[in-house]
Amino acid sequence: MCDCASSSSGAGPFASGRELVEFVLAAHGGEVASAPLQNGGLETRCQGCGKEFVLKSHVQACPACGGVHAISPPRADDPGAIQFAGAQFKLPDGQRS
Numbered sequence: 001m002c003d004c005a006s007s008s009s010g011a012g013p014f015a016s017g018r019e020l021v022e023f024v025l026a027a028h029g030g031e032v033a034s035a036p037l038q039n040g041g042l043e044t045r046c047q048g049c050g051k052e053f054v055l056k057s058h059v060q061a062c063p064a065c066g067g068v069h070a071i072s073p074p075r076a077d078d079p080g081a082i083q084f085a086g087a088q089f090k091l092p093d094g095q096r097s
């Protein structure tokens with residue numbers, strides 16, 4: 001697997017909320033963020049608007065409201081580990097799917 005825990009900023013794969021989202025976005029130059037999850041993704045519910053959707057990559061926006069959700073690779077099989085960046089957070093250009 002990857003060595004994501006080696007961040008020196010204090011953020012890491014077990015951070016929460018926006019901190020985790022930003023960590024995954026930056027990990028491995030952005031490769032992790034767009035990498036598909038195993039087993040077709042995780043069914044989840046948007047933590048912003050409540051709409052159900054499938055998280056198919058490590059960082060993905062809700063199809064209804066655009067709220068950004070992320071999961072870190074070490075926890076990618078745990079829907080409860082999905083973190084929500086907050087309603088005001090938007091993906092940088094180039095990260096939209």
Ligand SMILES: [Zn+2]
Nearest residue numbers: 046049062065
């Ligand atoms: Zn939403």
